[in-house]
Amino acid sequence: MDAEEQRGGLGSPLIPDPQEQYGLQSRNGLLNKDxxxxxxxxxxxLAGPLMSSNFLLCGMQVISVMYVGHLGELSLARASMATSFASVTGLSLIMGMCSALDTFCGQSYxxxxxxxxxIHMQRAMLVLLLVSIPLAIIWFNAGxxxxxxxxxxxxSSAAGDYARLMIPCIFAYVILQCHARFLQTQNNVVPMIASTGTATPVHLLICWFLVYNTSLGNRGAAVANSITYWINALLLFLYVRISASCKSTWTGFSKEAFHGFPNFLRLSIPSAVMLSLEIWSFEMLVLVSGFLPNAKLETSVLSISLNTCAMAYMIPLAFSGAASTRVSNQLGAGQPRLARLVACVSLCLVVIEGIAVASVMILGRKVWGYCYSSEKQVVNYxxxxxxxxxxxxxVDGPQSVLSGVIRGSGQQKIGAYVNLGAYYLLGIPTGVLFAFGLHVGGKGLWIGIVVALFVQALCLAIIVICTDWDTEVKKASDRVHNSQRG
Incomplete structure (x- = not known):
């Protein structure tokens, strides 16, 4: 919807009548080429800048682990374990809870x-900063x-020291994620590239200096993470308060942010569960691979595969963010047909992306392993x-976009149930059966993930297909009005 349309006349209703709007649009056909x-x-x-920002943010952790890896296997193990622990017990929960802003901010916009x-952003920051306190206690006792x-x-002891030094990251991550969602839902994503594009090169220098030129050693990477996360967060914080583009959406701190916590938690908790269940299942792969025959080879190759998968996932993750933003915007504007159109376009784009990236992976599979190891056995595996x-x-692309549609429409609770069933009732048991029962090894564990992703995508597709978009518009209207009343 164009800016002129969004600013419609003062006499126009807050939410146009869905039936009237739908009827007018349907006269021109269900799908309009323009x-x-x-x-x-x-x-x-939307997706382009989000993709760049995702890669840059992911690059910070990769840079830290790469620097530490040159200090030796033990240092690498410490940093990797602490980073994994931080992701599972903190960052994934914050990211999940913060994704409730996709619904609240997107529909309000x-x-x-x-x-x-x-108001929504302030409320989210208050809740998540409080949640960060027990998370910080967990990180303090990580060892x-x-x-x-x-x-x-x-x-464990060394990983615990590393995790303690990363505690400031938790609070910076809250501010970073809340401001990123705030900007993303109003289709203003270029500042996110500017902030991460500034922070990542700075991280490269700070991490190098602290790891190799101070007595901190591998712990220097943890300190560097904390410093650059805060730089990234503060850059967005300042942008929102200075930029003219946020003049109408940021009007200063308000007491209204202290109201409506239950409404926020009703969406943020299922959002956190929805995301965390998926992330935890991938982390479990590495743990389970340690029990396979030739565990060293299996764990190494599985780690490389997960790293490759995580990097490639930054692309569909960007399309997921774009889908979430566009769906929530259209529902908030009372446009049920256009919300459905957003979902269809997003799926088509991510399917094209999936074919392209999957083809590159298959064509380059015989040489990719050399990026991580020079051992022939590892490269072949x-x-x-x-x-x-x-x-x-x-398969991950469609499920990612469909998850974005679910977030944009505020259906996180059913999404959490889908992820629970797909990964923990089907995916992981199937992987264990193939890996240990049928002796397929690490490939069997990955077959379980493929099954989980397929079931997840199928279930989410059924939910989206069966969604009554007129009803979702009414829910969006109620959500917006309830938010105003606090």
């Missing part, structure tokens, strides 16, 4: 209730927790695994 082309342009303009975006879970005592990784990436 609308499709315009929607493709808008989604690509579509409904032209611009001031409410700032003891890892040792209790049966990890090597020496590695990585080549075999990349076929499964390519299939999983192709």
């Amino acid at each position: 609308e499709i082309v315009e929607e493709v342009k808008k989604q690509l303009l 579509g409904a032209k209730q611009y001031r409410m975006l700032g 003891k927790i890892l040792e209790f879970l049966g990890q090597d005592p020496e590695i 990585v080549g075999e695994m990349l076929i499964f990784v390519a299939v999983s990436h192709f």
